[in-house]
Amino acid sequence: MRTPSIYSQDDPISAALKPSATETDQERIARLEAEAEAKRISEQIDDDLREERERLRRRKGDVKLLLLGQAESGKSTLQKQFQLMYKPNSLDQERASWTTVVYFNVVHSLKHILSILESWDDSLEGVNDEPSSSRRGNGFDQSATPSPMEGSPIDEATGTLQIANLRRRLSPLIATDEQLANRLSGGITVSGSGKGSVFVRSGWQARTIENALGRIKKKPSADPEQVSRASVEEPHDPLVKEVGRMLQLCEADIHELWNHPIVKSLMTKRKLKLDEWSEFFLRHIHRVAAPDYIPSTDDILHARIQTMGVAEHTFDVNLHGKNVTWHLFDVGGARGQRHTWVPYFDDANAIIFVAPVSAFDQYLEEDPRTNRIDDSLQLFTQICSNALLKNVHLVLFLNKTDILRAKLERGLRVKKYITSFGDRSNDYETVVQYFRAHFLQVHRKNNENRRVLYTHFTSVVDTKATQRIIGNVRDSIFRGYLQSAALV
Ligand SMILES: Nc1nc2c(ncn2[C@@H]2O[C@H](COP(=O)(O)OP(=O)(O)OP(=O)(O)O)[C@@H](O)[C@H]2O)c(=O)[nH]1
Numbered sequence: 202m203r204t205p206s207i208y209s210q211d212d213p214i215s216a217a218l219k220p221s222a223t224e225t226d227q228e229r230i231a232r233l234e235a236e237a238e239a240k241r242i243s244e245q246i247d248d249d250l251r252e253e254r255e256r257l258r259r260r261k262g263d264v265k266l267l268l269l270g271q272a273e274s275g276k277s278t279l280q281k282q283f284q285l286m287y288k289p290n291s292l293d294q295e296r297a298s299w300t301t302v303v304y305f306n307v308v309h310s311l312k313h314i315l316s317i318l319e320s321w322d323d324s325l326e327g328v329n330d331e332p333s334s335s336r337r338g339n340g341f342d343q344s345a346t347p348s349p350m351e352g353s354p355i356d357e358a359t360g361t362l363q364i365a366n367l368r369r370r371l372s373p374l375i376a377t378d379e380q381l382a383n384r385l386s387g388g389i390t391v392s393g394s395g396k397g398s399v400f401v402r403s404g405w406q407a408r409t410i411e412n413a414l415g416r417i418k419k420k421p422s423a424d425p426e427q428v429s430r431a432s433v434e435e436p437h438d439p440l441v442k443e444v445g446r447m448l449q450l451c452e453a454d455i456h457e458l459w460n461h462p463i464v465k466s467l468m469t470k471r472k473l474k475l476d477e478w479s480e481f482f483l484r485h486i487h488r489v490a491a492p493d494y495i496p497s498t499d500d501i502l503h504a505r506i507q508t509m510g511v512a513e514h515t516f517d518v519n520l521h522g523k524n525v526t527w528h529l530f531d532v533g534g535a536r537g538q539r540h541t542w543v544p545y546f547d548d549a550n551a552i553i554f555v556a557p558v559s560a561f562d563q564y565l566e567e568d569p570r571t572n573r574i575d576d577s578l579q580l581f582t583q584i585c586s587n588a589l590l591k592n593v594h595l596v597l598f599l600n601k602t603d604i605l606r607a608k609l610e611r612g613l614r615v616k617k618y619i620t621s622f623g624d625r626s627n628d629y630e631t632v633v634q635y636f637r638a639h640f641l642q643v644h645r646k647n648n649e650n651r652r653v654l655y656t657h658f659t660s661v662v663d664t665k666a667t668q669r670i671i672g673n674v675r676d677s678i679f680r681g682y683l684q685s686a687a688l689v
């Protein structure tokens with residue numbers, strides 16, 4: 202007996218597609234699978250259309266909020282904080298897909314450290330001719346050289362040998378960098394991604410899960426903050442599993458490299474500069490390399506992946522019993538991405554401009570001659586003076602204050618990078634107020650409509666503080682929103 206199919210008996214197209222009478226069992230199984238898939242896609246299209254109609258219906262009266270700012274300023278991290286606040290379950294559902302990002306961040310950081318060390322240890326020859334008896338059987342070599350004592354002085358030859366051994370033992374792990382990047386980007390490379398970082402489009406989490414991680418079953422968790430093996434199953438993607446296994450085997454080597462006196466010394470001399478997320482995950486390597494690793498919320502907030510184009514996120518925000526849908530647009534901040542912003546300026550209610558004040562000693566990836574604070578100020582000038590945005594509620598986040606504080610405590614001098622800072626005191630308060638004054642000045646000079654600029658000093662990886670500020674911003678946006686609604 203033939204299994205019922207989706208083809209109707211009297212539809213002429215169905216009749217034409219009807220299975221042949223001589224269909225084999227194998228062909229029948231393949232056909233039924235294809236039909237089930239076609240049905241799933243068709244239902245998905247219906248769902249999408251329904252959602253779109255619903256979205257348009259509700260759009261009237263919705264709030265449209267844009268997150269703008271240069272690359273690495275913290276826009277997507279701020280978006281995650283909105284998600285945590287208004288749609289916590291959704292972050293929980295995509296938790297497994299962040300494993301790939303965290304692994305990529307670790308592998309890419311190691312690759313960067315080793316490439317900087319290359320010039321240092323290239324000078325010593327013959328270190329690769331070690332006897333094979335010092336190798337482990339699983340593809341990872343075991344060095345016969347003693348481990349360096351953290352922070353203890355070592356002679357150059359010993360140090361070079363240790364690094365060469367670490368490089369060899371870590372090479373299988375480093376080799377996965379490109380595959381992980383491809384997994385996340387779907388094979389799309391973007392020119393100008395200087396550090397070899399990965400750009401992802403909106404909805405990458407679902408695509409990573411569907412296309413690569415295989416099916417991940419999740420049980421809804423009552424407490425979204427609670428991470429347990431029961432709430433998120435281990436990813437099925439063989440690549441991610443393999444990288445996880447390698448990390449587990451290499452944990453001691455990664456720890457050794459990260460704490461190696463040569464690495465520490467290059468960092469102190471600022472010949473090796475690591476991004477904040479690299480330091481974060483290397484510091485937590487014991488947890489990240491554990492066999493049952495699942496990214497914590499803090500890990501997700503620290504994970505770095507560049508936004509490509511514009512990603513829309515919607516949240517239902519309730520205030521005084523009124524439910525309003527917020528559309529939050531998170532844009533890619535790299536110079537090559539900024540042209541995608543303008544179509545979204547129309548009808549925007551509010552902007553949060555994110556400027557990383559810790560970046561005074563950094564230069565743009567896209568243009569290494571431009572200081573990142575300068576670029577933020579230029580970009581802010583363009584936003585303040587844009588005619589399409591002249592009535593928009595404007596909020597400024599002077600972000601990464603935690604990193605600024607740490608840099609100043611380490612003795613970095615602002616004057617060295619921003620000469621106009623002059624002989625002012627190099628303490629945190631003076632520095633943040635100095636930067637704030639520059640942004641306020643840009644705003645004042647480009648403020649025909651005499652609108653208010655709301656400024657906040659933020660560290661958007663700090664959930665408690667950021668959620669308080671989001672509540673504050675929400676209230677001020679709502680006040681403007683209600684006033685304009687009253688005028689209609
Ligand atoms: N310590 C610290 N890290 C931060 C802060 N804000 C952002 N980060 C980190 O900085 C990195 C870049 O943040 P993103 O939110 O991805 O930056 P973005 O503005 O979305 O960048 P693009 O998508 O390239 O435009 C991430 O690793 C974040 O965890 C902060 O206030 N403090």
Ligand SMILES: [Mg+2]
Binds near residue numbers: 276534
């Ligand atoms: Mg982003």
